[in-house]
Amino acid sequence: MECDRCARPAVVDRPYAGDHLCDPHLAETVRDRFQRTLRRQLPRFRGRTVGVAxxxxxxxxxxxxxxxxxxARRPGVEVVALTVDEGIRGYRPKTIRSAKALTRSLRVRHVIVRAERELSTTTDAAALRLLGTPPCSYCGVWRRQLLNRAARDAGADALVLGFNLDDLAQTVLMNVARGDVARIGRMAPHSRRQDGxxxxxxxxxxVPEREVFLYARGAGLPFDHAECPYAGRASRNVFRETVWRLEEALPGTRQSLLRSREAILDLLDASGDAFGAPQRCEECGEPSTGVRCRACEYRRVLAAPVMGVAVS
Ligand code: SF4
Ligand SMILES: [Zn+2]
Ligand SMILES: [Zn+2]
Known part of the structure; x- marks a missing residue:
């Protein structure tokens, strides 16, 4: 199959766009979509530091x-890479090696925060104790909190996340399926500032996941393919497969799910208070939708004698 824009062989078929692209043309569209989206999500950015998870x-x-x-065209802005080491043997050390190789080649400052030091626990240690709870529940909560703290400590005015189109479509569907509309308002990308x-x-x-992969490979970026040993227990897997099937049957579904999110955000904005405005956790002082944040709730469950209790 030939590229629809030149005579080179196509590396990707994009039913949602109705075209086939070669490596260089795919790379061009990935860069274009990235820049356009970043400009839209960070309009009139005047910050000095940008964190990247x-x-x-x-x-x-x-x-x-x-x-x-x-x-790179704005010398007054520093980009800082932030990595969280949740403490997952056989997995995280390998991905950290790739992260270090990339930051060295780009000459970007790299901050690594370790759950063991910051939270006095690790995902491995918690998985051994909380047998009835999928590790992603607490691991994800702890990682988000550590990333936010690391970004704040680095003086970051914004935190860039690598979520692709598939990730975000799955998250929208997950939150709708759980009836948690307020969480759709709080998920990244943020359309408004939230205290703390x-x-x-x-x-x-x-950019769909496959195109991100092809871009990374084509650009020769160091990255690790390893899959987290706990990923198989994540409820996200069901939504990943559902989104794939929907996209196969109805190309463009992922974009429609993101558009639905924007429509929901407009409604939440109009209603004023449906975000579940963050307060401060009484235990750690971090932003929280309840008296105590979920990161502290999980640490409490971990410290309690009864095991395998899920935090809602
Ligand atoms: S897959 Fe789950 S347990 Fe593994 S790093 Fe991600 S959130 Fe943590
Ligand atoms: Zn081409
Ligand atoms: Zn807390």
């Missing part, structure tokens, strides 16, 4: 490389 996987590697290229939270943006929001 870097796990060492393909999505965050592309997010860092493209953020670095985007701000460094605004999170997702400039790969319009």
């Amino acid at each position: 870097l796990s060492g996987g393909k999505d965050s590697a592309v997010a860092l490389a493209l953020t670095h290229a985007y701000f 939270l460094v605004p999170r943006v997702a400039p790969l929001a319009e």
